Amino acid sequence: MASPNFSIGIDLGTTNCAMAFCRLDAADAPSEVFAIAQWESLERLGEPNTLASFLYLPTPQEATQLQGAQQATGAKWISGRLARARAGETPGRVAHSAKSWLGHHAVDRSAPFLPWGSEEIPAAEKISPIEASALLLNYLRGAWDSRFGALGAAFRFDAQQVTITVPASFDAVAQRLTLDAAAAAGFPPNVRLLEEPQAAFYRWLESHGDPAALWSQLPADGLGAHHVLVIDVGGGTSDFSLFEASRQEGSPLPAIRRVAVSDHILLGGDNIDLAIAHLMEPRFVGAGDKLAGSQWEDLVARCRDLKEVCLASTGEATEEFPLTLPGRGSNLFAASLSAKVTRAEIQTILLDGFFPECAADARPAQAKAALMEWGLPYAADSAVTRYLADFLRELPAVHAILFNGGSLYPATLRERIQELVGRWQRGPAPHVLDNPEPDLAVARGAARFGRILAENSARIESGAARSIYLEVHQQASAGAPTLVCILPRGAATEVVQHIDNLDLELRLNRPVRFQCYYSTRHDDDELGALVSYDADVFHKLPPLQSLARLAPGVAAPEGKRVPVKLTAKMTELGLLELECVSAAPAIQQAWPLAFNLRGADGAGASSAAEGAASPGVSAAVLAQAQERIVSLFSKRLDPRDLLSAARLLKSLEAILGMPKADWNLFLIRTLWTSLLRCFPCRINSVEHEETWLILAGFLLRPGFGAEMDPGRIDDLWRLHRDGLAHPTKQIKLQEYILWRRVAGGLDRQRQQEVLEPQLTILRSQKNPPAELVRLAGSLERLDLAIKTELIELILGSGRVLADQGGYSAAYFVSLGMLLNRTPLYAGPETVVSPDQVAKAFEALEHLDWAKHPELVELFLRAARVTDNRSLDLPRSLRKAIAHKLEKAGAPPLKIARIEQFVPIDRSERASLFGESMPPGLSLAGA
Secondary structure (H helix, E strand, O other): OOOOOEEEEEEOOOOEEEEEEEEOOOOOOOOEEOOOOEEOOOOOEEOOOEEEOOEEOOOHHHHHHHOOOOOOOOOOOEEOHHHHHHOOOOHHHEEOOHHHHHOOOOOOOOOOOEOOOOOOOOHHHOEOHHHHHHHHHHHHHHHHHHHHHHHOHHHOHHHOEEEEEEOOOOOHHHHHHHHHHHHHOOOOOOOEEEEHHHHHHHHHHHHOOOHHHHHHHOOOOOOOOEEEEEEEEOOOOEEEEEEEEEEEOOEEEEEEEEEEEOOOEOOOHHHHHHHHHHHHHHHHHOOOOOOOHHHHHHHHHHHHHHHHHHHOOOOOOOOEEEEEEOOOOOOHHHHOEEEEEEHHHHHHHHHHHHOOOOOOOOOOOOOOOOOOOOOOOOOOOOOHHHHHHHHHOOOOOOOEEEEEOHHHOOHHHHHHHHHHHHHHOOOOOOEEEOOOOOOOHHHHHHHHHHHHHHHOOOOOEOOOOOEEEEEEOOOOOOOOOEEEEEEOOOOOOOOOEEEEEEEEEEEEOOEEEEOEEEEOOOOOOOOOOEEEOOOOOOEEOOOEEEEEOOOOOOOOOHHHEEEEEEEEEEOOOOOEEEEEEEOOOOOOOEEEEEEOOOOOOOOOEOOOOOOOOOOOOOHHHHHHHHHHHHHHHOOOOOOOOOOOHHHHHHHHHHHHOOOHHHOOHHHHHHHHHHHHHOHHHHHHOHHHHHHHHHHHHHHHOOOOOOOOHHHHHHHHOHHHHHOOOOOOHHHHHHHHHHHHHOHHHOOHHHHHHHHHHHHHHHHHOOOOOHHHHHHHHHOOOOOHHHHHHHHHHHHHHHHHHHHOOOOOHHHHHHHHHHHOOOOOOOOHHHOOOHHHHHHHHHHHOOOOHHHOHHHHHHHHHHOOOOOOOOOOOOHHHHHHHHHHHHHOOOOHHHHHHHOOOOOOOHHHHHHOOOOOOOOOOOEOOO
8 A cells, every 4th residue: 555645633622623734755844734614604614723523413494505515524414613603503403522422431422312412303313422523533534635635546535644632531442432433434444543642742842843952941951850741621621641851862852751641531611611601690590590401502602602702812800791692482682681791700710710729739529510511420620720739649840831722721821830830849830831822733743743653753652541450359358349450551552461360261152241440540550460449549441341252163161161361452553452362272262352332321230249249049059940940831831730920939939048039130140041941932821921921021120230131131032023922911911011121121222112013002092001001111212202202192191090080000100200300221311301391290280199199209200300401300390399299298308309419329210110129230320
């Protein structure tokens, strides 16, 4: 393949993206900024130096207007400045903060839920964080080809050397997802990742021509090494890196290595926008009240623009900045809201809220984040300076600072940080390395980095930015979990690390899982070192998973287990690669370990107890129970014998020596393997099938939470494909109950397949089966459009039954699940609009809730405060609901949860399931 002509550097930012390039066919060619053509409005194109990291889905009319002059990519979503402008006008059609979402492990980054909380576009048109990032990258790729593609294949984007920057604090999973987005955007497979602080440093070195010029910016000789601190505060993150520069004998050029990086801190310009919006909100609606979701997002967008105008200029402290919000009525001008904020107030927010003075031993607050918006887990403390002080503790003294990122434009902020670092070190303030382009330096430095690679020149020595650990289980351990270091911090790239001090076995043909952690603090841990878990030092990553299958013709060892060792490697592209390698001489294979990237979607359980999982009974007793299941199902029913789930469960209780309520998660999943063998026996009789369905639901509830549950649900799905053997009314009811009990293990597609054949019954029958109604409510992953229809159907039928004195309990239980603010297993993107709760309250307010306890539970769930503005009900509606709950005799402690935010605990989440959870199951968020 021909050598590339250009090195392209891309800064994939939270608020803005930038692209730069270096010619590789010209000696000493400097980096150049690539002007990015984009829509400024529906009528006008511009070519600014940055691309706003916003995506707008135009209305059909707008799409027609843009047709014929469409974007370079031809994408359905519009990228750039027009999209950003629309964020303040129609926020429900604008996706943003994709980069922040990539680092949020609690959600499935491949699930389409952006724009977050939007009701303006259907679920089918929403995009995932990976897709949003890919759309931005694809736009940049298309912009390049529009300018250079006509020169020939050698000048097209795909033929160049490409580097994408990421925060130094991005962990291995966020890095992997960034490369996944690049692949989805059609980038060449050899695209590299580079830490943003390194890129900014490369740009500074480039702009000063001779790298030896660094010495003129540092203290006089006499020090063994000099340290440069790079502080990068952008739109979404605060990123700190410390570099060491030392003299090389016989060379004027410094040897530079990165010695420390900060933890991931979701704190930047977005948080400042939110803080200004929180300051302004009472001026629009009065103290104690809140703006509606769309108005709030409009306010945040306008505060973003106001902040940039204010920070880009100087003026008197009394200077005022007006803000106007459109009202919600039909008369837009009459209903508009206006307020003002002064320059002094904005500066106070910045200096006192985000960059306050603090001592060297200051630590960030660990309380719950006050600025929790858009579903993102923003930093608990808004003070960047406290995070910086925490980062610098126990690190060498700083001699120079390089500031980067759009949030550090104001000179007062840089001066405060410079003065604080000097005070913490009890010495002179560090020298500031000039950076006139904080919004472009990262892209230009990335382009320069590509040139350095092409020339094989000296580069910054970095290695792994953080240590990686796996949790191991020891028989005698009763305290904190034990972790083993599988990749030391600073480990060189492309060097395979072999971990052979663990006694590991891999089960064949079954999924396995390892819990993974990282740390930026443990500098001295060597490969294979065992350390105790410390929540302040170690940060949880998604679990690592693998499925070991033997190559064709290789005989499985006894017990179907193979001894393995672990290997770890950081690749040149910036990826972490982990493998289980067979230690059995007869099996020469390796199995890669991959991160589970689905987040909370279907993985709501902790694996803390799984390493030492035990059924709680002896192997002989367990085998006897398994044989009991198989023997009863494998024979046809004798007229003198009565086969029922109750009788079978009672006999199993006797064999196991404990009531079924005490059967733990490991035990019931082990019994499932025997029941699965009896799947064909359902055909023997109606009693066989009914017993099988009841027992399957009991043994697999709630459908998730144990190792290998996805595979178990795959096996159970045969029931849906094959259909019932005896489709009587009673058997059909048991099938409804089964799918309700395991609903948490069904993905969205399967939930819709379960419900779709039953929709006709729900739509047409006057009194559909109560178990079907409850099933409909348990399917939390359904599209919002289907949920809305179900709410209307169930609400209407339930109200009529209640008015007539009929059985309405199942309807109100189901409605409570559909309107619930805190789902049992699905993500917050599945929660319906607060407007649906308002409609339900209006329809059911006239009933005596004291006579309908299901209504009390319904509205305790539907009105609960989640601290998420897009999900929470208006204050006035919550007050009205609280009043009805008080009259119905609801406990004050429960009513308090709809008046203020109270974190949900395990017992509350488990109560959503409607029956006891298996012992040993730990639900997420509990």
